[in-house]
Amino acid sequence: MSSTYPPLTPPKRLLLGPGPSPVAPRVYEAMSKPIVGHLDPFFFQVNQEIHALLNYVWGTQNTFTMAISGTGSAGMETAVCNFVEPDSKFLVFANGFFSDRISEMGKRQGATVIRVEGTWGESISPDAAREAILRERPTVVGYVTAETSTGAWNPGKAICEAAHEVGALVLADCVTSLGTMPINLDETGIDVAFSCTQKGLSCPPGLSPITVSPRGVDYLKSKTTVNRSWYFDLKLLLEYYEGSHRYHHTAPISMFYALREGLALIHEEGLENRFARHKRNSEAFAAGAEALGMPMLVAAENRLWPLQTPQIPAGISDVAIRKRMMDATGIEILGGFGPLAGKIFRVGLMGEGSKRENVLLVLDALEVALRAEGYAPPASGVAAAAALL
Amino acid sequence: MSSTYPPLTPPKRLLLGPGPSPVAPRVYEAMSKPIVGHLDPFFFQVNQEIHALLNYVWGTQNTFTMAISGTGSAGMETAVCNFVEPDSKFLVFANGFFSDRISEMGKRQGATVIRVEGTWGESISPDAAREAILRERPTVVGYVTAETSTGAWNPGKAICEAAHEVGALVLADCVTSLGTMPINLDETGIDVAFSCTQKGLSCPPGLSPITVSPRGVDYLKSKTTVNRSWYFDLKLLLEYYEGSHRYHHTAPISMFYALREGLALIHEEGLENRFARHKRNSEAFAAGAEALGMPMLVAAENRLWPLQTPQIPAGISDVAIRKRMMDATGIEILGGFGPLAGKIFRVGLMGEGSKRENVLLVLDALEVALRAEGYAPPASGVAAAAALL
Numbered sequence: 001m002s003s004t005y006p007p008l009t010p011p012k013r014l015l016l017g018p019g020p021s022p023v024a025p026r027v028y029e030a031m032s033k034p035i036v037g038h039l040d041p042f043f044f045q046v047n048q049e050i051h052a053l054l055n056y057v058w059g060t061q062n063t064f065t066m067a068i069s070g071t072g073s074a075g076m077e078t079a080v081c082n083f084v085e086p087d088s089k090f091l092v093f094a095n096g097f098f099s100d101r102i103s104e105m106g107k108r109q110g111a112t113v114i115r116v117e118g119t120w121g122e123s124i125s126p127d128a129a130r131e132a133i134l135r136e137r138p139t140v141v142g143y144v145t146a147e148t149s150t151g152a153w154n155p156g157k158a159i160c161e162a163a164h165e166v167g168a169l170v171l172a173d174c175v176t177s178l179g180t181m182p183i184n185l186d187e188t189g190i191d192v193a194f195s196c197t198q199k200g201l202s203c204p205p206g207l208s209p210i211t212v213s214p215r216g217v218d219y220l221k222s223k224t225t226v227n228r229s230w231y232f233d234l235k236l237l238l239e240y241y242e243g244s245h246r247y248h249h250t251a252p253i254s255m256f257y258a259l260r261e262g263l264a265l266i267h268e269e270g271l272e273n274r275f276a277r278h279k280r281n282s283e284a285f286a287a288g289a290e291a292l293g294m295p296m297l298v299a300a301e302n303r304l305w306p307l308q309t310p311q312i313p314a315g316i317s318d319v320a321i322r323k324r325m326m327d328a329t330g331i332e333i334l335g336g337f338g339p340l341a342g343k344i345f346r347v348g349l350m351g352e353g354s355k356r357e358n359v360l361l362v363l364d365a366l367e368v369a370l371r372a373e374g375y376a377p378p379a380s381g382v383a384a385a386a387a388l389l
Numbered sequence: 390m391s392s393t394y395p396p397l398t399p400p401k402r403l404l405l406g407p408g409p410s411p412v413a414p415r416v417y418e419a420m421s422k423p424i425v426g427h428l429d430p431f432f433f434q435v436n437q438e439i440h441a442l443l444n445y446v447w448g449t450q451n452t453f454t455m456a457i458s459g460t461g462s463a464g465m466e467t468a469v470c471n472f473v474e475p476d477s478k479f480l481v482f483a484n485g486f487f488s489d490r491i492s493e494m495g496k497r498q499g500a501t502v503i504r505v506e507g508t509w510g511e512s513i514s515p516d517a518a519r520e521a522i523l524r525e526r527p528t529v530v531g532y533v534t535a536e537t538s539t540g541a542w543n544p545g546k547a548i549c550e551a552a553h554e555v556g557a558l559v560l561a562d563c564v565t566s567l568g569t570m571p572i573n574l575d576e577t578g579i580d581v582a583f584s585c586t587q588k589g590l591s592c593p594p595g596l597s598p599i600t601v602s603p604r605g606v607d608y609l610k611s612k613t614t615v616n617r618s619w620y621f622d623l624k625l626l627l628e629y630y631e632g633s634h635r636y637h638h639t640a641p642i643s644m645f646y647a648l649r650e651g652l653a654l655i656h657e658e659g660l661e662n663r664f665a666r667h668k669r670n671s672e673a674f675a676a677g678a679e680a681l682g683m684p685m686l687v688a689a690e691n692r693l694w695p696l697q698t699p700q701i702p703a704g705i706s707d708v709a710i711r712k713r714m715m716d717a718t719g720i721e722i723l724g725g726f727g728p729l730a731g732k733i734f735r736v737g738l739m740g741e742g743s744k745r746e747n748v749l750l751v752l753d754a755l756e757v758a759l760r761a762e763g764y765a766p767p768a769s770g771v772a773a774a775a776a777l778l
Contacts, residue, residue, distance in 0.1 A: 004656060005438065005442070005649075005652075005653035005656055005657070006653075007415060007418070007419065007650065007653075008419055008422060008435065008646055008649060008650065009422075010422050010423055010424070010425055010431060010646070011425065011429075011431055012423055013423065013424075013425050013426065013429065015424070015425075015426060017426060019639060020424055020426060020427065020639060020642065023423070023424055026396060028420075028421040029396070029421065030396065030397055031417075031420045031421060031643060032417040032418065032420060032421045033397060033398075033399050034399050034401055034402065034412070035399070035402075035404070035409055035412055035593050036399055036400065036402050036404075036721075037402065037404060037406060037409060037721050037723075038409065038594070039723075040400075040402065040721070042399060042400055046397065049394065053394070069459055069460050069463070069595075070458055070459045070463065070620065071458050071638050071639050071640070071641060072638070072639060073619070073620055073637075073638040073639075074458070074459065074620050074638075077618065077619055077620045081617075081618075101619070104619060105619050108615060108616065108617050108618070108619055109617060110617075196639070198639060204424050204641060204642055204643040204644075205427070205639045205640065205641045205642060206458075206595060206641035206643065206644055226497060227497065228470075228497050228498060228499075228617050228618075229466065229470075229497070229617075229618060230462070230466055230490070230493060230494050230497055231459065231462055231463050231466045231621075232620075248462075249460050249461070249462040249463075250408060250409060250460050250461060250462075250585065250587060250594045251460070251594065252460060252593060252594045252595035252641075252644070253409065253593055253594060254420060254593040254595065254643075254647075255593075255595055255641070255644070257397055257399070258643075260394075260397060261396065261397065263394075264394035264395075264396075267393060267394055268394070332425075332426050332429070334426075334428075
């Protein structure tokens with residue numbers, strides 16, 4: 001037997017960047033359980049549980065909730081390619097990298113994309129959102145609930161109200177918010193939401209949960225154009241997952257096992273407990289970073305709970321700090337994108353990763369790396385955080 | 390702690406249908422190993438190994454070989470949406486369900502799809518293929534190497550030669566052939582091939598390996614139209630996997646671990662040994678099925694090694710037999726589609742599932758179920774198969 005390719009031995013990382021995030025042990029166990037076929041009644045039972053549990057986490061009674069067999073961006077593309085028609089008017093609130101991606105997908109569908117530009121690191125203003133929607137009267141509106149590139153939360157209620165007044169559907173990116181912050185989908189009025197498995201749900205990447213409101217389902221049922229995508233065609237997927245179970249594609253069974261376990265863990269913890277944990281750990285981290293002399297990019301009231309974006313002290317290299325942290329401790333954090341490149345770190349404390357010990361470990365590793373780069377923090381980050389934990 | 394959602398306990402199945410197929414223990418182990426980030430150097434090392442190993446199994450020197458973050462049908466859509474342009478002429482050899490799917494995807498891209506109809510269960514005739522291509526002069530040609538809906542092999546050399554004579558690219562579905570039969574990609578002349586992980590590679594479903602010839606890469610580089618799909622855009626994926634590692638999507642890391650291990654197992658066994666094993670087990674199964682009075686749908690010389698399609702005796706219900714087999718033994722086989730519905734079983738002996746013991750177990754379970762339905766087989770299937778093993 002050749003040993004050219006011995007079994008993989010992945011290095012141990014503590015994933016405290018913007019995702020993927022640490023995977024729960026119970027999820028890893030689920031993935032090593034024997035698969036069944038994609039038409040096996042057991043698989044559809046697992047999907048029913050996933051439907052119920054996703055509805056619980058999203059805060060919705062939607063009858064159409066499932067997981068797309070691709071990663072978070074596949075869910076984004078599914079939302080866009082099923083609801084944004086060529087030549088339609090698609091209004092996107094653009095205050096981060098992921099709203100740029102939604103815009104790009106809308107353009108590729110042939111829509112007229114109206115970008116309402118915002119500032120990276122700030123939230124969308126409800127009044128400005130309302131004004132833009134009433135002025136432009138789009139067919140579809142897109143926004144990002146939790147912008148992973150900046151750390152800012154975007155409130156959705158004013159967007160959804162105005163959109164519905166002009167008869168538009170609302171697509172919302174919930175990639176970083178699902179399982180980490182209250183989304184209250186039905187109360188907010190979101191029509192189509194998508195997420196991923198590797199952030200708040202404590203699973204590896206691989207699936208994209210998606211949910212569609214009754215209004216969105218009516219639109220799907222009444223539309224007469226054929227989706228250019230077969231793989232992401234929600235009409236076909238609906239028949240497979242929730243209708244006659246008519247064969248569509250061979251679903252990635254092990255990833256569905258993982259998703260079901262990640263969601264079951266949320267149910268066991270309870271949503272309120274989970275959100276409180278994320279909030280507490282994020283506030284402790286922010287206090288620690290500020291003690292280190294790194295003010296948060298985002299104002300306290302607009303800050304995400306799963307992801308913090310402290311500003312890098314002047315003269316300190318993003319890449320050098322991250323390399324030192326990785327080499328010394330195996331902790332992964334990431335830097336900023338686009339206008340925030342070199343200016344912020346992105347530190348994720350999500351799902352299984354949102355833990356007291358991780359708050360302290362990442363602050364300690366940051367402090368050691370900053371000192372090694374010649375920066376003297378004004379105070380102890382670990383002490384400031386521990387005082388709040 | 391609530392016990393509403395205790396850990397999943399999947400039923401034990403022996404997956405001997407057309408896929409998913411049994412997963413190798415080493416692959417399950419790999420999936421429970423700690424994930425790294427999608428920009429971690431370790432992840433790109435894993436991908437380099439996947440590239441080298443896929444090239445080995447496909448029989449190619451292609452510089453562009455990767456896995457799409459979706460299932461086999463995602464690979465099919467990637468091939469079609471990157472190489473079949475709106476209003477172009479796309480010729481598809483249609484002798485089974487999966488060539489119908491390729492046709493459907495081509496239509497959705499807005500191409501003029503020319504279907505060259507064949508008979509389900511027969512191979513494409515090289516002479517007829519050549520004649521059709523020279524007559525129609527398409528831009529792209531699509532065919533299925535191993536048609537999972539019928540059990541027939543389609544030889545590709547005449548197709549590729551004629552296609553290249555008229556300047557067309559050839560897309561080939563290798564979903565069931567990869568790792569189970571010789572494809573000899575470069576020698577055959579295939580330009581774009583895609584596959585899946587859950588058949589010949591002994592992994593769960595979740596990724597779609599894809600490879601592109603230098604001619605295909607030239608086409609990609611020179612094309613000026615923008616893909617309507619962002620998720621499946623090979624130009625962007627190339628930058629992520631093989632270029633600057635520019636962030637595209639968050640890859641499903643655990644599935645990549647799985648794929649790498651499934652391929653490493655093939656390397657350890659050796660391709661020739663592996664193909665010989667599949668051939669031997671398929672011939673033994675066919676002898677057994679024929680002893681039971683179930684002649685094969687496909688002529689011996691055109692038969693697949695990973696998948697057998699015995700014809701169901703007159704008056705016997707496909708569904709009743711499969712239910713009996715599942716209930717008594719947990720063995721999953723499937724029936725036919727479309728024109729073959731109710732007429733054949735589809736029995737897969739693929740990758741980890743292609744084993745002496747599985748040949749005997751499935752024949753025994755079939756015989757027991759047939760007898761319970763009132764059918765008296767002329768001879769013992771197990772004995773006939775064992776004589777060849």
